[in-house]
Amino acid sequence: MDVIDRNMLAILQRDARITISELSKELALSRPSVAERLHRLQEKGVIEEFTARVSLPALGKDILLVILVSGLKVSIEDFEQFVKKEEEIIECHRVTGEVSYYLKAAVSNMNSMRLLIDRLIPYGSINTSTVLASPVPYRHLVP
Template identity: 60%
Template sequence: MDEIDGKLLELLQEDARITIIELSKKLNLSRPSVNERLRRLQENGVIQGFTARISAEAIGKGTIVIIQIGNLKLECRRFEELIKEETDILECHRVTGTNSYFLKAAVATMKDLEALVDRLIPYGQLNTSVVLSSPILSRPLLPVTDR
């Protein structure tokens, strides 16, 4: 992966709908060259897919919470299978330290948050934090470069 691939990844993360023509102009490459780089990055698993970023607030799920779960009362794989059914959970991260998992969820109301917490309580000790703001929401992920 070279500097051009890094710039290509940055541009795609800023706007995944950017056209090949626009990419070729910004990267000073031919369209076939841009297409080839995209194909290679996808085949190598660097680009895993293309998605849209949705405003949680705009769709009525403006309360974002981080839930830490520790002292898990069942095996990890079983817990992971169970929470896949929880549609309010946006992300799940198995972590080291005193907690086993960090979950990110989006709910519409405090009543919905209470219901989610009630469903999760049987699995372990919860620590729930409401997100007040997100100064860095989605920073582009770029390759490691020589320092």
């Protein structure tokens, strides 16, 4: 990966909807060259997908939670199947240490939070924190 690839990644993370023409102008490369580099970065798995980041509050999900799950009472497979089906859980990370999983969830109100916690309780020990602020909600990565 060279400087041009890094610049391309930075631009694409700012605006994944940029056209090949606009990208070629910003990088001072021909459109075929930009398209080839873009395709190569996708083939290598550097670019996994193009997506839209959605505002949680705009969707009525005003409460962001970080949930720690420890002491699983079911198999890993059963827990992970449950988590995959729960639409309010927007991230799930299996980790090392005393805590088994870190979950990130977005809910619309306190009642939704209570119901989610109630659904999680049969799976293990649950410790929930409400996010007050996110100084770094997402970071663009460039190698």
